[in-house]
Amino acid sequence: MTTTLTLRRPDDMHLHLRDGAMLKAVLPETARHFARAIIMPNLVPPVVTAKDAAAYRDRIMVALPDGMTFEPLMTLYLTEATDPADVAAAHASGLVKAVKLYPAGATTNSQSGVRDFDRVRAVLEKMAEIGLPLCVHGEVTDSDIDIFDREAVFIDRVLDPIRRATPGLRVVMEHITTKDGVDYARSQRDDLGATITTHHLIINRNHILAGGIKPHYYCLPVAKREHHRLALREAATSGEARFFLGTDSAPHADHLKEHACGCAGCFTATNTMSILAHVFEEEGALDRLEAFTSLNGAAFYGIAPNETRITLQKGDAVTYPAKIDTGAGPVTVFDPGFPLHWRIAP
Numbered sequence: 001m002t003t004t005l006t007l008r009r010p011d012d013m014h015l016h017l018r019d020g021a022m023l024k025a026v027l028p029e030t031a032r033h034f035a036r037a038i039i040m041p042n043l044v045p046p047v048v049t050a051k052d053a054a055a056y057r058d059r060i061m062v063a064l065p066d067g068m069t070f071e072p073l074m075t076l077y078l079t080e081a082t083d084p085a086d087v088a089a090a091h092a093s094g095l096v097k098a099v100k101l102y103p104a105g106a107t108t109n110s111q112s113g114v115r116d117f118d119r120v121r122a123v124l125e126k127m128a129e130i131g132l133p134l135c136v137h138g139e140v141t142d143s144d145i146d147i148f149d150r151e152a153v154f155i156d157r158v159l160d161p162i163r164r165a166t167p168g169l170r171v172v173m174e175h176i177t178t179k180d181g182v183d184y185a186r187s188q189r190d191d192l193g194a195t196i197t198t199h200h201l202i203i204n205r206n207h208i209l210a211g212g213i214k215p216h217y218y219c220l221p222v223a224k225r226e227h228h229r230l231a232l233r234e235a236a237t238s239g240e241a242r243f244f245l246g247t248d249s250a251p252h253a254d255h256l257k258e259h260a261c262g263c264a265g266c267f268t269a270t271n272t273m274s275i276l277a278h279v280f281e282e283e284g285a286l287d288r289l290e291a292f293t294s295l296n297g298a299a300f301y302g303i304a305p306n307e308t309r310i311t312l313q314k315g316d317a318v319t320y321p322a323k324i325d326t327g328a329g330p331v332t333v334f335d336p337g338f339p340l341h342w343r344i345a346p
C-alpha cells in the first residue's frame with residue numbers, strides 16, 4: 001500500500017484570490033502547496049487592461065508572507081471594449097497568460113462580461129494569432145434555460161461556434177461539471193483543454209439540496225447529477241493531457257454565503273491536495289495525480305513544470321481549520337464530508 005507520494009509542486013490553473021484583506025488571508029492557503037496559479041480577474045472593478053493586471057500582480061506579491069514563494073499567472077477580463085493591441089502587448093511582455101471570458105451575468109462579478117460575441121471577434125482573432133489562451137466560463141445565461149442545462153447548451157450554442165469561427169484559438173473550458181463537457185473536450189484536438197475543480201469530484205446536486213440547503217456547497221456552475229460527477233472523476237484520473245486541475249477556490253465571507261441570496265463559490269485552497277490524493281487513491285490512480293496537478297496544465301500553457309517537489313504522506317486523519325479568519329469575515333473551508341488521511345509533508 002502506498003503511504004508516501006512525491007510530486008512536482010502543483011499549479012492551480014483557476015484560482016480566485018480577491019483583493020485587500022481577503023487576498024492577504026487566502027493567499028497563504030494556496031502558496032503553502034502550490035507554486036503557481038492562474039489568477040481570475042473578476043474583481044470589482046475587473047482586471048481589464050495590462051495596467052490593471054500589473055497592479056494586481058504587485059498587490060498579490062505584497063500580500064505574500066515572507067518566506068513563501070508563489071508566482072501569480074495573470075489574466076485579463078474580456079469586455080466588449082477590450083483592445084486587441086493592449087492584450088497583445090500584455091502577452092508579449094510575459095505579464096498575462098490568458099484572457100477570461102465571462103458571459104455577462106453568468107457568475108460572481110460577471111456584469112462587465114460579454115453580451116455580443118461579435119464585439120470581441122477582433123480580440124479573439126488576435127489571441128489565436130499570438131497563441132494566447134481564452135479561458136471560458138461555459139454557461140449560457142438565458143433565463144429560459146434550466147440552470148442544470150446551462151453548460152451543455154453553452155457548448156452547442158456558444159463554445160463550438162466560437163471555436164469554429166476562430167481557428168487556432170486555444171481554449172480552456174473552465175470548471176467543467178458535466179459528462180457533456182468531458183465528451184466535448186475529448187472530441188476536439190489538443191488546442192482545447194478543460195479544468196476540473198476539487199469540489200466537483202466530491203459533490204453532486206444532492207449534497208447541496210437534500211436534507212437541508214448547504215450554502216457552502218453552492219457554486220457555479222452548480223454541481224450536477226451523480227453520473228456527471230463520476231464522468232469528471234474518470235476524466236481527472238485518466239491522465240489525459242487535456243484535463244488539469246483548476247480548483248476554482250472562490251472565497252466569500254460566510255455572512256454572504258449564509259444569506260437569502262447566497263454567493264456562489266467553494267473555498268478549497270486549504271485542503272485541496274489532501275482531497276485530491278483521497279480521490280485518486282479511491283480511483284486506483286495515485287500514479288496519475290501528478291499529471292493532473294503538476295504536468296498537464298503547465299504543458300497546455302506552454303510553461304515548464306515546477307522543479308521543486310511536495311511529498312504527500314498517508315496517516316491519521318488530517319486536521320485543518322473549519323474556517324479561515326479574514327479581515328472581511330470568516331470563510332468556511334470546503335468540507336468533503338469524510339476524514340482525510342493524506343497530509344503534505346512540511
Ligand SMILES: NC(=O)N[C@@H](CC(=O)O)C(=O)O
Pocket residue numbers: 016042107108137218219220221248250251264265266
Ligand atoms: N465558481 C463560483 O461559484 N464563483 C466564482 C466565479 C466563477 O468561477 O464562476 C467566484 O468568483 O466566486
Ligand SMILES: [Zn+2]
Pocket residue numbers: 107137174175220221
Ligand atoms: Zn466561472
Ligand SMILES: [Zn+2]
Pocket residue numbers: 014016040248250
Ligand atoms: Zn472561478
